[in-house]
Amino acid sequence: MKLLKKKDFLVFLETLAKKNDFYAPTSKKEFGRIRKVDDICFDYTKTEMPAKSIFFPREEIMMRFSEKKIRIVKPRLKRKTIIFGLRSCDLVAIEIMDRIFENDLWYKARRKNAILIGMACNKTDDSCFCASFGINPRNGDADLWVINEGESFFLQPKTSVGRKLVNKLLKNIPNTRKKPKKRRLKFKKKVLFNKKELQKLKELNFDNWKECLACGSCTTICPTCHCFDVVDVVEQDLKRGVRKRVWASCMERDFSRIAGDLILRNKRTDRLRQFVLDKFIYFEHHYGHMGCVGCGRCIETCPVGIDIRKILSK
Numbered sequence: 001m002k003l004l005k006k007k008d009f010l011v012f013l014e015t016l017a018k019k020n021d022f023y024a025p026t027s028k029k030e031f032g033r034i035r036k037v038d039d040i041c042f043d044y045t046k047t048e049m050p051a052k053s054i055f056f057p058r059e060e061i062m063m064r065f066s067e068k069k070i071r072i073v074k075p076r077l078k079r080k081t082i083i084f085g086l087r088s089c090d091l092v093a094i095e096i097m098d099r100i101f102e103n104d105l106w107y108k109a110r111r112k113n114a115i116l117i118g119m120a121c122n123k124t125d126d127s128c129f130c131a132s133f134g135i136n137p138r139n140g141d142a143d144l145w146v147i148n149e150g151e152s153f154f155l156q157p158k159t160s161v162g163r164k165l166v167n168k169l170l171k172n173i174p175n176t177r178k179k180p181k182k183r184r185l186k187f188k189k190k191v192l193f194n195k196k197e198l199q200k201l202k203e204l205n206f207d208n209w210k211e212c213l214a215c216g217s218c219t220t221i222c223p224t225c226h227c228f229d230v231v232d233v234v235e236q237d238l239k240r241g242v243r244k245r246v247w248a249s250c251m252e253r254d255f256s257r258i259a260g261d262l263i264l265r266n267k268r269t270d271r272l273r274q275f276v277l278d279k280f281i282y283f284e285h286h287y288g289h290m291g292c293v294g295c296g297r298c299i300e301t302c303p304v305g306i307d308i309r310k311i312l313s314k
């Protein structure tokens, strides 16, 4: 483990930002491309938007086609991607997305090209409940783990990629024997999960949450929501076109439209039910992990104050 003064840590980040496609929180809102370290925001618990669009863009061209041929459009990755400032919940969400997209050419290419630098939380928001999933906000699975002590930063490589990065750029800095301060973070609310009890969510009357607007903000902002639609956009001459994928949301009415123009989840509360059951029952079945990491983003963004923890406690 290395211990760097803040100014040296910023030089380290600056070097990374010069040589790579470097992303970090630019404000409390999101992860953005960083060219100057002054643009990095250190004062956040979690960003409003997760980092998911770096691997899974809101809209992307998958292929181009013409009368004669089809060409797969692969992501153009000239430099390494480095994401700094991921929280433990963000890292678990990326692990889940890795399972979901394990056979996806576009996601995999971006993900394989990326180095993840996580940073320990020093405080929680009222909406945070990652500990309910056994996630430790002070210790996450990144290539390099950073603990912010204000005027100094501990750097702990956790993978060979992280070790390489540190050995290359910080070889003159000796390892430290000092340990980061122990902090116990408080969570306003915890959810106690019992897998059998969770099955009861299927019987829950979601009409109790009629106020849901089905606006889709929760799915947009959720780090594990990954549904997309595939659209063909054809040129006016009808000879060429592109196939795109764009984010979709189970909160949209048309999401469950099937042949015969039948809409399976016509009611907004049926769509909310789908969102909740998917996160807490179906995900586990398909990917071996619940689809929620307790980041609390959906709680903060919901315009009518729907709190997923309250649904789970019913």
Ligand code: SF4
Pocket: 211, 212, 213, 214, 215, 216, 217, 218, 219, 251, 272, 301, 302, 303, 304, 305, 306
């Ligand atoms: S739960 Fe809230 S954020 Fe999600 S769709 Fe309903 S109103 Fe929108």
Ligand code: SF4
Pocket: 218, 221, 222, 223, 224, 279, 291, 292, 293, 294, 295, 296, 297, 298, 299, 308
């Ligand atoms: S469901 Fe809500 S709390 Fe859970 S991961 Fe998604 S945004 Fe975060």
